[in-house]
Amino acid sequence: MKFLIVGLGNIGNEYAHTRHNIGFDVVAAFVQKHHGDFRQDRLAYVAEIKWKGRLFICICPTTYMNLSGRAFKYWLDKEKIELGNTLTIVDDLALPLDRLRMRGSGSDGGHNGLKSIQEAINSVDYPKLRFGIGNNFPKGMQSEFVLGKWTKEEEPIVKLKIEKSVEAIETFATQGLNAAMNSVNSQTYSL
Template sequence: MSKYLIVGLGNIGAEYAHTRHNIGFDVVDAFVQKHGGSFKIDRLAEIAEIRWKGRIFVCIKPTTYMNLSGKSFKYWMDKEKIAVENTLTIVDDLALPLSKIRVRPSGSDAGHNGLKDIQAVLGSDKYPKLRFGIGNNYPKGMQVEFVLGKWFPEETSVIQKKITACVEVIEQMATIGLEKTMNLANNLNFE
């Protein structure tokens, strides 16, 4: 049975809930909820196991804080004996407009501390990522406040559509493979 590690990046704590920086948590929550699973607290993460179409998805939300995400990622990848190409890390991305998501088999951390830590722990940037565009609609010098802030009310409907699409990306990666999933997901435009 094929096994996948789905890693949603975010920070624990109520003050971070449903902020742009925590979109990885929200996507993993939506996937687990759709498939009738639930999270439990375990080592370095909240974890849920989903079985769907003959596949196992080990879904984690690291409890290590964003900057130490690699520790949790590596622990669960090793513990569950999951190949790095069968992982998917979901992350917010300032460089992508709100209308876009992007799936890649590898690539730089683009200054994202969660990805930076995973890359340092793995010693490689060759692990699949699902980047959730959050745009860069903030005044100069306000990047941190923007990233750690809640979505604007007018963004809510786009965010919901994108979360639904990201849940489908997780399913497609496991059924049709990463390359075909990239061709579909990377051309989507959310209004």
């Protein structure tokens, strides 16, 4: 059983721990929990995790968000992983901060990272875990909001949701997509 776990984000210190980089943070938390280490490899930072008889190829693309599909497709093909055994973690403006949503397929919803993956694999049918970041920004300030850091008030809920996202990856790999969807989609996360 082999899985490709993909966290979307941008490389560079200026993007570290911003809302748009939550995919990187979730995958890093998963790798850390399972005592793995990232190495720089082709088109991505890569960590291999062995857990419960499963192999996880965890990647954080180094292509920048808008070209995430190149790294996704390269590692999918290189590791010969089925599309149904991939999970892409991504920020979502359309979801409130207190929500996570997992689906087995679905459109890019205007997200450039997902659009790039969709174009690279010519499909919308791949599992995604969307991490709600809310849309609490003035008109015309979407880019600044998405590329901004979490507020002090948001940080505790973000930390909790990162932990829940790591659990969702584990559930996805051990019990399947439906069980993982059931565990996260009905929840509202608050402290």
